[in-house]
Amino acid sequence: MDPRLDKYAKLLIDVGIHVQPGQTLVINCPVEKAEFARMLVREAYRAGAREVVMRWNDQAISRETYLHAADEIFDTFRPWQADQLNILAREGAAFLSIDSSDPDGMNGIDHARQVRQSRAFGPAVREYREMQMSDKVQWCIAALPEKNWAKKMFPGVPEDEAVEKLMDAICATMRITPDNDPAEAWRQHNAELNARKRKLTEFNFKSLHYVNSLGTDLTIELPENHYWDGGNSVSAKGVSFNANMPTEEIFTAPKRDGVNGRVVSTKPFDVGGEIIDRFAFTFRDGKIVGVEADDPHHRELLEAEIALDEGAAYLGEVALVPYDSPISRMDALFYDTLFDENASCHLAFGASYPTVRGGADMTEEERLAAGLNQSITHEDFMVGSADLSITGVTHDGREVPVFVDGNFAF
Numbered sequence: 001m002d003p004r005l006d007k008y009a010k011l012l013i014d015v016g017i018h019v020q021p022g023q024t025l026v027i028n029c030p031v032e033k034a035e036f037a038r039m040l041v042r043e044a045y046r047a048g049a050r051e052v053v054m055r056w057n058d059q060a061i062s063r064e065t066y067l068h069a070a071d072e073i074f075d076t077f078r079p080w081q082a083d084q085l086n087i088l089a090r091e092g093a094a095f096l097s098i099d100s101s102d103p104d105g106m107n108g109i110d111h112a113r114q115v116r117q118s119r120a121f122g123p124a125v126r127e128y129r130e131m132q133m134s135d136k137v138q139w140c141i142a143a144l145p146e147k148n149w150a151k152k153m154f155p156g157v158p159e160d161e162a163v164e165k166l167m168d169a170i171c172a173t174m175r176i177t178p179d180n181d182p183a184e185a186w187r188q189h190n191a192e193l194n195a196r197k198r199k200l201t202e203f204n205f206k207s208l209h210y211v212n213s214l215g216t217d218l219t220i221e222l223p224e225n226h227y228w229d230g231g232n233s234v235s236a237k238g239v240s241f242n243a244n245m246p247t248e249e250i251f252t253a254p255k256r257d258g259v260n261g262r263v264v265s266t267k268p269f270d271v272g273g274e275i276i277d278r279f280a281f282t283f284r285d286g287k288i289v290g291v292e293a294d295d296p297h298h299r300e301l302l303e304a305e306i307a308l309d310e311g312a313a314y315l316g317e318v319a320l321v322p323y324d325s326p327i328s329r330m331d332a333l334f335y336d337t338l339f340d341e342n343a344s345c346h347l348a349f350g351a352s353y354p355t356v357r358g359g360a361d362m363t364e365e366e367r368l369a370a371g372l373n374q375s376i377t378h379e380d381f382m383v384g385s386a387d388l389s390i391t392g393v394t395h396d397g398r399e400v401p402v403f404v405d406g407n408f409a410f
Helices: 004-016 031-046 059-068 071-075 079-090 111-124 126-133 147-153 159-173 182-203 296-305 337-343 364-369
Strands: 024-030 051-057 094-099 139-143 207-211 217-221 250-252 259-264 269-271 274-276 279-284 287-293 315-320 346-350 378-382 389-393 399-404
Touching: 004 031, 004 139, 004 159, 004 182, 024 031, 031 051, 031 094, 071 111, 079 111, 079 126, 111 126, 111 296, 139 337, 147 159, 182 250, 269 296, 269 378, 274 296, 279 296, 287 296, 315 378, 337 378
Parallel strands: 024 051, 024 094, 094 139
Antiparallel strands: 207 217, 207 389, 217 259, 250 315, 259 279, 269 274, 279 287, 315 346, 346 378, 389 399
16 A cells, blocks of 8 residues: 555545544545545544445446446436435535546447436435535545556556556645645645635626637626635535645636636546547627537537536636646646646636625525526536736726736736
């Protein structure tokens, strides 16, 4: 076993999910990473967890199901499956997910089956998803190497060496070194992100204007009373946690009907296990009205994603990440959104995080009235580049450089 895994498990329990004494922890983990899951369970009980509930997954089995199961099952979601998540969230459980999958592991399946399953799954677990996106419960997503993922990231390198190189990269993003205290490193990192998000909130921008040489020319209005979030979050019970590890982003919600122009992606995007290298969206009054992709099949995949429900064709997140962020400086493509979104400014279509004052306690109708998008999906795609310019416009018409040449101007 890699000795760094002990530090990693402790970091996820103490800082990432921040399990509290007497609290239930739910761990979602691939079966191949059972040994690490056992380490997480030990650390959780050391931290005083009341119970650890395991939810195992297996990408290979999921693939076989999508390929060969009876067609009608993809339009249903059994109540007991939804009840488990909804009830555990209602009881105040914390949710930790470990990502370790093959980026190409779902190639060749019928994407329409995935779309139908999402449409069945989303409404059934709406309570759980709302509590998670509102930070009413603690949640955290982190990752471990997988051999096919490692070989894709480091082609031509022997498998064992590729896995080790991917583990090195993950540890670097997680601020884990042989002789440091990663928890202290994360406290410092969170403090830096918190200072920047406070400054952005104080500007109280009316809109942001994105421009680069790839063809992006996009204006994004922001809701009244919005605020910027990022780094560590605080649950409804006052517990600090990090939802994404790693994270380098600061984000807020756009105004649902206030997005206009064209934006071009800058990093690969995973749709149901298929990688789309480059695409563009055109927006009018908030809605995606045009989809461009070199491959017609990829355009069809994107069109299906934004048709999951009415809100899927609108933006739900605006996230700022400097081009020279630590992950970006690695000059590596991870083929995994958890990492690649933290190397680049990104947007997300679908549901908004409730980043307006009082948003966490609003009803869905009140959030819509406040300009926040609602959907069963939330998909990040990368738009940052070395020459990206972002200009903030205040309510009195003053223009403030936010990004110049891909990095923060302040």
